[in-house]
Amino acid sequence: MSTHDFTCPDCGRTIPVTDAMREATEHHGCPLCGASVSATQFA
Secondary structure, eight states, X not given: OOEEEEEOTTTOOEEEEEHHXXXXXXXXXXXXXXXXXXXGGBO
């Protein structure tokens, strides 16, 4: 399972996320602050 770095556009924090977490984050927002995100916030 691959991991990606996610940087929240609102709170600015960066966390590693798995593919499953990435999909959930795109649908539900930042797991840290709840801000809306798009696929472009993942490296």
